[in-house]
Amino acid sequence: MTTASRAHSFNMAAAQYAASRPSYPPALFDTVEELIGRSLAGARVADIGAGTGIATALLRERGADVIAVEPGDGMAAEFRAALPDVPLVRGDGNALPFADASLDLLTYAQAWHWTDTGHSVPEALRVLRPGGALALWWNIPACDVPWISAQHERIAHHCGVTSPPAARHDDSQAARLAGLEGLSPTRRQVRWSRTVSLDLHLSNIATHSAFLVLGETGTQAFLAEERAHLREIFPDGRVEEGYEVDLLVAMR
Template sequence: MTTPSRAHSFNAAAAQYAANRPSYPAALLDAVEEITGRPLAGARVADVGAGTGIATALLHERGADVVAVEPGDAMAAECRRTIPDVPVIRGDGNALPLADASRDLITYAQSWHWTDTGRSVPEALRVLRPGGALALWWNTAAAEKPWVLAQNERIARHCGVGLPYGKRPDDGDAARLAGIADLDVTRRLLRWSRTVPLDVHLANITSHSAFLVLGKAGTRAFLAEERGHLGETFPDGMVQETYVVDLLVGTRP
């Protein structure tokens, strides 16, 4: 399945995505403010690949003048439903539907990896004001947890591809892989956790593209087996998901 097809697979599960995906800790936006040297309140922000608006809502709550940029029909509709006060613009990071030098900050929450950095980096630089910043972040599961490692192995066997939960690159590789090594880049790793019912954890896992392109029958087969594995690890039915938010902030000259 091609990368564009995988990226648009989320439209088939927009409500599932909105209800079960993890959010982000307050420390993340604190770090963005610290690194950029300005408060989010009043800042002109574009949240690109906004999906159902998980990060967009947090930016809005901080007082940012934020717009959501989202290519998918169902994801954009869910975003509008969740945060009706925020404009949702159809588009993606490879061709931003925004004016030159019009934004103080552009954010990509769990979405930068769907872009072509040969196009998305110049587009971000075009839209950012001088001194503006590009902030990219991902929730990555704490890979030292034995049950996470075992689950990743089962997912890889079942789907033929792992979820983005594995080993994080070192600082130099992080910027290079993100395509923003030529900017003034700062990286932070922020640890946090949430405790959720087993069904929420499983719905979160199966809202990833590896399962969405697998199909319902293949996903049902995984869930039947995985419920048993996790029931042994979490007999009370509550799963502690521990994340490390991998944050990269690149400042425009």
């Protein structure tokens, strides 16, 4: 399965993605503002790999003049339904549809790892104004919470990932930093949580690319077993999901 195929697998589950994926806490955007040294209000921002618009909507709420870029048909359709008045262009981070030195901030929420940094880094440098910034972030499950760590292991086993947990964590960190060495990014982590129904929690799991490419039969088998595991931990059917947003900000 190629990276491109995995990236485009989200289009088949775009509505489910929009309904079940976690958002981001206000503290994330406070930290972005701190690191870029300016308010998001009035900033010219492009949200790349915008998906269904989860981050785009929050950037707009902070007063940013935001335009979204999304390559996928299904994700773009959900975006337009949710944010009909926000500009959306089709494309990706490897060939940005913007003029040189035209943006104050480029954001990638859960999307940088789908780019080819041999193209996306030069493109970011091209379109950012002097003093502009590139901000990348990911919602990472809080694996210091025992039940989340155990679930992470079950998912890895089901999806055929056999490397030790520490190695997978190191690999994911390396992937997030790839191509940014010359930009000297600043890294911060923002801890947060949300409480959702068990059904929504399982729906969120099913929107991850590892399950989308696995197929319906394999996914449903895992979710049925996982429901039984979690019923023992959360008998009231309310699941507290813990996250740590991994944020990287590099200045132009």
